[in-house]
Amino acid sequence: MPVLWRRLLVFTLSLTPFALLVYRTATQQLGADPAKTIVLFTGEWTIYFLFTTLSVSPLVKLAKWRWLMVHRRMLGLFALFYALCHVAAYLTFILGLDLSRFFSEMVKRPYITAGMPAVLILIALGVTSTKGMMRRLGKNWVKLHRLVYLALALGWVHVLWQVRSSYFEAVIYGLITLTLLGMRIYWFCKRRSAHSKA
Amino acid sequence: MLIKSSSDIKESEITPESVYRDRRRFMGLALGAGALAAAPVAVAKPGFVTDSPVRQGPEWLSRRIAEAKASPDPVADELTPYEHVTSYNNFYEFGYDKSDPAKHSGSLKPHPWSVEIAGHAEKTGSVNLEDLLAKVTLQERVYRLRCVEAWSMVIPWVGFELGELLKQFKPTSRAKYVAFTTLMDKEQMPEQASRFSTIDWPYREGLRMDEAMHPLTILAVGLYGKVLPNQNGAPLRLVVPWKYGFKSIKSIVKIEFTEKEPATSWNVRAPNEYGFYANVNPNVDHPRWSQATERRLPSGLFSPNIIDTQMFNGYGDEVAQLYRGMDLRKQF
Numbered sequence: 001m002p003v004l005w006r007r008l009l010v011f012t013l014s015l016t017p018f019a020l021l022v023y024r025t026a027t028q029q030l031g032a033d034p035a036k037t038i039v040l041f042t043g044e045w046t047i048y049f050l051f052t053t054l055s056v057s058p059l060v061k062l063a064k065w066r067w068l069m070v071h072r073r074m075l076g077l078f079a080l081f082y083a084l085c086h087v088a089a090y091l092t093f094i095l096g097l098d099l100s101r102f103f104s105e106m107v108k109r110p111y112i113t114a115g116m117p118a119v120l121i122l123i124a125l126g127v128t129s130t131k132g133m134m135r136r137l138g139k140n141w142v143k144l145h146r147l148v149y150l151a152l153a154l155g156w157v158h159v160l161w162q163v164r165s166s167y168f169e170a171v172i173y174g175l176i177t178l179t180l181l182g183m184r185i186y187w188f189c190k191r192r193s194a195h196s197k198a
Numbered sequence: 199m200l201i202k203s204s205s206d207i208k209e210s211e212i213t214p215e216s217v218y219r220d221r222r223r224f225m226g227l228a229l230g231a232g233a234l235a236a237a238p239v240a241v242a243k244p245g246f247v248t249d250s251p252v253r254q255g256p257e258w259l260s261r262r263i264a265e266a267k268a269s270p271d272p273v274a275d276e277l278t279p280y281e282h283v284t285s286y287n288n289f290y291e292f293g294y295d296k297s298d299p300a301k302h303s304g305s306l307k308p309h310p311w312s313v314e315i316a317g318h319a320e321k322t323g324s325v326n327l328e329d330l331l332a333k334v335t336l337q338e339r340v341y342r343l344r345c346v347e348a349w350s351m352v353i354p355w356v357g358f359e360l361g362e363l364l365k366q367f368k369p370t371s372r373a374k375y376v377a378f379t380t381l382m383d384k385e386q387m388p389e390q391a392s393r394f395s396t397i398d399w400p401y402r403e404g405l406r407m408d409e410a411m412h413p414l415t416i417l418a419v420g421l422y423g424k425v426l427p428n429q430n431g432a433p434l435r436l437v438v439p440w441k442y443g444f445k446s447i448k449s450i451v452k453i454e455f456t457e458k459e460p461a462t463s464w465n466v467r468a469p470n471e472y473g474f475y476a477n478v479n480p481n482v483d484h485p486r487w488s489q490a491t492e493r494r495l496p497s498g499l500f501s502p503n504i505i506d507t508q509m510f511n512g513y514g515d516e517v518a519q520l521y522r523g524m525d526l527r528k529q530f
Contacts, residue, residue: 025499031297032282032495033349035502096502108488161486164347166294168394 035093049079111161255425291387299429308433317455320368334358356420377460404460478511
């Protein structure tokens with residue numbers, strides 16, 4: 001399949017959850033507390049897209065799916081897209097755009113404090129995701145974009161901190177996060193020992 | 199000559215639901231007019247969705263519920279629609295999403311049902327639901343329900359005063375508390391088998407004796423004039439309107455009179471977050487969120503229905519004296 005078609009397919013698939021959400025909102029299928037449903041839904045998809053984006057390089061390395069590499073940026077940008085929807089939905093639908101409440105909530109609910117820097121990181125990475133920015137930042141681009149690991153870890157803390165009755169989601173997310181980050185640490189150590197031997 | 203026995207009633211002779219509802223509304227209106235009240239008397243509205251996931255209870259129970267007296271005091275709050283009351287639930291025995299109980303509680307078999315009465319009382323033992331309800335007066339009570347998660351609803355329950363039932367068992371002087379237990383059955387309540395649950399099943403709750411005997415405290419068997427749906431705690435659940443929702447334990451199989459304060463599920467799970475008393479209190483925040491306001495459901499998207507939370511959920515006139523001399527910050 002030509003790259004352009006594949007891009008179109010990835011784009012459409014990535015936008016499907018959003019389209020589904022819009023449809024359910026329009027047809028009033030979100031239940032008694034539509035605000036909370038939207039905030040949860042967009043938050044979950046942010047995490048899913050972070051998982052997907054961070055699975056690209058392991059899949060390229062281990063399964064030799066080199067064709068996947070060209071789609072990584074779009075997947076990452078969709079993580080940012082759902083994160084921005086998540087924040088926007090929280091501010092409009094839950095807080096009613098009352099910014100003074102936003103600051104008191106941030107203090108009151110530590111999991112929001114954990115989530116905020118994660119979103120800021122994603123914004124920074126999104127802004128610097130263009131080819132021009134890659135060129136301009138050179139080696140620093142890779143260093144900067146390693147912050148995505150921190151964003152994922154913070155996202156997981158954000159979920160863990162809200163656990164009330166079941167650890168199921170938090171445990172599953174934690175296992176995936178540890179696997180994805182663990183692989184990086186393993187490769188990093190291997191590279192270093194290879195360097196020191198040489 | 200054919201003599202009809204009393205049990206020989208044709209189906210067509212039983213008052214259809216629409217008629218009794220109209221009659222009840224009429225009576226409500228008449229009462230309201232009689233009292234010259236501008237506000238309409240709050241009886242369950244007849245306009246609910248008929249294809250909602252309600253499961254039919256036994257005929258005798260439906261009839262008892264239909265005969266229940268309408269709520270004595272009109273409540274100014276607007277009722278939360280039936281479909282939201284029955285599709286937005288915390289009943290973790292059936293899953294952790296608000297929509298899970300409505301989807302998965304079909305495995306619960308609430309009829310036949312019996313309740314074990316135990317502890318410090320003269321009469322103890324197992325009572326089946328029909329016998330238990332035979333000696334109480336069913337009435338409709340419209341109550342605000344404030345969840346500890348900072349959302350709330352207004353629900354027309356059908357039930358009876360818990361005190362009216364408890365007195366019949368003649369609790370002794372050693373009975374200082376009443377402990378309640380939910381059904382424990384992994385077949386009927388699948389999440390009780392989950393390894394990830396933070397709750398040590400079965401679910402347990404408790405009240406101090408004076409709280410249990412308070413006339414506002416009821417055991418509900420129905421809502422909106424219908425048999426209690428499984429997801430709302432069929433067939434028998436507690437409703438304590440001035441406390442956070444988690445105190446109102448569902449699908450009760452055991453009531454025990456105890457001398458010491460009983461262990462309660464959420465308090466055991468996180469004692470710093472959920473107290474034994476769990477009285478609605480806007481001045482004592484949950485460690486992870488504020489309790490000063492609540493979102494009254496259904497909440498709109500662009501106009502979040504945020505209202506101030508009231509002390510004792512607005513039932514302070516009736517219940518504040520129960521806690522005189524207590525530091526509600528410490529005994530939250």
